[in-house]
Amino acid sequence: MDPNREKSLHRAEELRGEIEDYLRFKDEFLRETAEKRDIISKKHKQELMEYFGADEENWNDWHWQLCNRISSVSLLAKFIRLTDAQTKMIKEISKKYRWAATPYYLSLMDYEDMDYPINKMALPSAQERDTSGELDPMGEEHTNPAPCITRRYPNRLIINVTSSCAMFCRHCQRRRLIGEADRIESEENIAAAIDYVRNAGEIRDVLITGGDPMMLPDELLERIISRIREIPHVEIIRIGTRVPVTMPQRITPGLAGMLKKYHPLFINTQFNHPGELTKEAMEACNRLADAGIPLGNQMVFLKGINNDKYIVQLLNEGLLRARVRPYYIFHPKQVTGTKHFQISVEEGLRIMKYLRGHTSGLAIPQYIVNAPDGLGKIPLLPDYIKESDETHVRLCTWEDKEVEIIY
């Protein structure tokens, strides 16, 4: 045999060996876990529809999903068997931090296992009693030059249009904004924010977020987007939303058609676990992608949810199938009440290092730590440089093989 072919075959075999464990994990997850979950969530959906006297049309209507959010322990107990201690704990925590989940998201939960990642992202836990950390570790309150605005960079800024969300995620980094009631910013404040952008000629990129801006009715959202689009120096508009994950019914053809008029427009969402990549969620993403909107995902590393290299790989590869580019992985911030989700930077870097070489570059987002006091994003990479000076650099490959480049 041609020695080059022989070497290539040997290398191909070696590479196959590298991915075998992951393929076993993926197979088990997709063929057993995901299939089982799909059957269970369909059953939950039927039970929820029966309880609320709803039909398929209601279920697919985001207004219905929002009106019927589950936010009381007595209602939750009709579906999930809670112990007395859990009931007491949820009542206690909800006095401090709001909680609510759409019937759709509840249907994805495991009614028997409160440690299932989907449950943990939506339902209060006793660990939220921990008061360490800060409510505003990014110092957003000090980067607020006009109503609704957060500005941390020279040429881009955020407009926060509402404190409302379809679900109040337990790991939320902005829980200080998620008040007692759903609050859409006044038209006056939003107008002042847009005026600020109009008068700041250096701003080329505006991110509309919240809360979740997709909680606004289409007409109001369009008024905001269209007024920003009229500003000549704003080149791109971005929207940050978790509704494709928590209430995909919100992504209606009408909404996608409206957004399509304001290109270049980008949407970033937040899938944190492959169990969130349901058929409905993927359809919502496809609808946005069909409207020409580039989609990105901003996962947050969360202990017990996705601090696992195979879970992250599975999620990111699934996102690409849904036409969503994994964009950022955020290191969890020191937000009060979320300590139980925190992981170390070392653990995050180990997962990032694994991804390189084991999946396509498209499935590898940037790992980001947000600096305290509004000082911006810090990208982190595993340490690939072993030694470097003016004459050479010694680098380390994804397989930990050292190579040297001499100048």
Ligand code: SF4
């Ligand atoms: S959707 Fe976003 S802003 Fe709203 S609770 Fe979840 S993480 Fe926080």
